[in-house]
Amino acid sequence: MGRPARAGRPTGGLPSAPMVICIYGAGSIGCYVGGRLAATGSEVIFIGRERLARQIAGHGLTLTDWRGAALRVPAPRYETAPSAVAEADLVLVTVKSAATAQAGDELASRLKPGAVVISFQNGLHNADLLRERLPGATVLAGMVAFNVVNQGDGRLHGGTEGGLEAQRHPSLAGYAAAFERAGLPLVQHDDMAGVQAAKLLLNLNNAINALSGVPLKAELSQRAYRRCLAMAQREALRAYAAAGLTPVKLTPLPPGWIPALLNTPDALFARVAAKLLAIDPLARSSMWEDLEAGRTTEVDYLNGEVVALARRHGTRAPANERLVALIRDAERGGRRDWSGEELLTELSG
Numbered sequence: 461m462g463r464p465a466r467a468g469r470p471t472g473g474l475p476s477a478p479m480v481i482c483i484y485g486a487g488s489i490g491c492y493v494g495g496r497l498a499a500t501g502s503e504v505i506f507i508g509r510e511r512l513a514r515q516i517a518g519h520g521l522t523l524t525d526w527r528g529a530a531l532r533v534p535a536p537r538y539e540t541a542p543s544a545v546a547e548a549d550l551v552l553v554t555v556k557s558a559a560t561a562q563a564g565d566e567l568a569s570r571l572k573p574g575a576v577v578i579s580f581q582n583g584l585h586n587a588d589l590l591r592e593r594l595p596g597a598t599v600l601a602g603m604v605a606f607n608v609v610n611q612g613d614g615r616l617h618g619g620t621e622g623g624l625e626a627q628r629h630p631s632l633a634g635y636a637a638a639f640e641r642a643g644l645p646l647v648q649h650d651d652m653a654g655v656q657a658a659k660l661l662l663n664l665n666n667a668i669n670a671l672s673g674v675p676l677k678a679e680l681s682q683r684a685y686r687r688c689l690a691m692a693q694r695e696a697l698r699a700y701a702a703a704g705l706t707p708v709k710l711t712p713l714p715p716g717w718i719p720a721l722l723n724t725p726d727a728l729f730a731r732v733a734a735k736l737l738a739i740d741p742l743a744r745s746s747m748w749e750d751l752e753a754g755r756t757t758e759v760d761y762l763n764g765e766v767v768a769l770a771r772r773h774g775t776r777a778p779a780n781e782r783l784v785a786l787i788r789d790a791e792r793g794g795r796r797d798w799s800g801e802e803l804l805t806e807l808s809g
């Protein structure tokens with residue numbers, strides 16, 4: 461079988477030059493998304509850290525998912541110097557939120573003129589932060605709906621369903637086929653603020669999952685943990701209403717109904733929310749991965765964002781405040797596994 465056609469610039473009938481895609485901050489999401497693009501014929505440059513560069517030089521990339529897909533990239537181009545970004549037409553920023561400002565500064569003097577940047581990060585403000593640092597560049601907000609676990613030695617596993625969303629922009633038309641081939645169709649959206657607000661509601665569970673010490677499926681199967689998430693989501697929904705922010709519908713139920721669903725007993729939840737629990741038993745939140753690796757988490761950009769939004773509108777978000785404090789303790793070394801009942805008591809106090 462021939463190599464699949466690459467994403468190419470329109471050239472009015474002449475053969476098109478391949479478009480180069482750069483993953484800036486190639487960790488779990490970046491290696492998985494970039495790996496699937498590279499495995500299906502796109503030209504991809506990965507930029508990231510020495511530790512991963514070494515692993516990937518030794519093992520290549522293996523991309524698996526919960527549906528049983530398995531793709532290989534035997535020798536990806538993984539660089540540790542930011543300069544290689546200058547070759548890219550499309551840059552996917554996949555650093556954690558605390559690293560966005562530095563990534564923006566590194567891109568500022570190096571981006572190819574006309575390059576398009578997509579922030580594929582959780583949180584509400586990463587694309588704005590990049591825009592401030594990259595005046596004149598096209599910077600689009602993006603959203604990754606699925607979970608990826610880094611299993612080591614270049615093996616990345618997509619553990620849930622869900623795709624990629626990005627702010628609608630004409631420049632993305634040239635990349636649609638590449639993302640489609642990779643099995644990650646890029647859905648364009650007009651209301652990315654609403655998409656990001658809806659994703660943040662789901663990400664309020666990242667802290668709960670990290671504190672639980674169990675995988676997502678096991679955690680969400682227990683009502684006490686779900687009640688913690690329902691509390692955190694209700695506070696966020698109140699803060700959004702005060703701020704005039706309307707989350708879009710990312711799940712079969714509208715965002716405002718999810719807390720009530722989370723509160724249902726386990727047996728009912730398992731029946732009604734079968735799709736929500738269709739998660740690989742290994743999948744865990746990216747915040748769990750951060751605690752596990754001894755890294756600072758994104759809690760300030762997730763639960764902390766709700767706390768800040770509530771304060772700006774004259775109210776409080778106490779369950780989210782408590783989750784931020786517990787994750788801070790865990791980052792400082794006071795890590796322990798919380799049972800659902802313990803966490804619920806802690807957040808209700």
Ligand SMILES: NC(=O)C1=CN([C@@H]2O[C@H](COP(=O)(O)OP(=O)(O)OC[C@H]3O[C@@H](n4cnc5c(N)ncnc54)[C@H](OP(=O)(O)O)[C@@H]3O)[C@@H](O)[C@H]2O)C=CC1
Pocket residue numbers: 484485486487488489490507508509512554555556557559562563566580581582583604605606607608609745746755758
């Ligand atoms: N993992 C998941 O399942 C999901 C994650 N997300 C979101 O996607 C984003 C990325 O998450 P994830 O892939 O898990 O994060 P990772 O920490 O796995 O990957 C980011 C990588 O970027 C590196 N990095 C940071 N700054 C730079 C820089 N300036 N230059 C080069 N490399 C850099 C980091 O290295 P170092 O740590 O050494 O600084 C790290 O290896 C986050 O916003 C996350 O919330 C969204 C959906 C699911």
Ligand SMILES: CC(C)(CO)C(=O)C(=O)O
Pocket residue numbers: 582604605606607608620662663666676744745746747
């Ligand atoms: C996909 C999801 C919601 C899984 O927890 C996530 O965004 C994360 O882990 O950061």
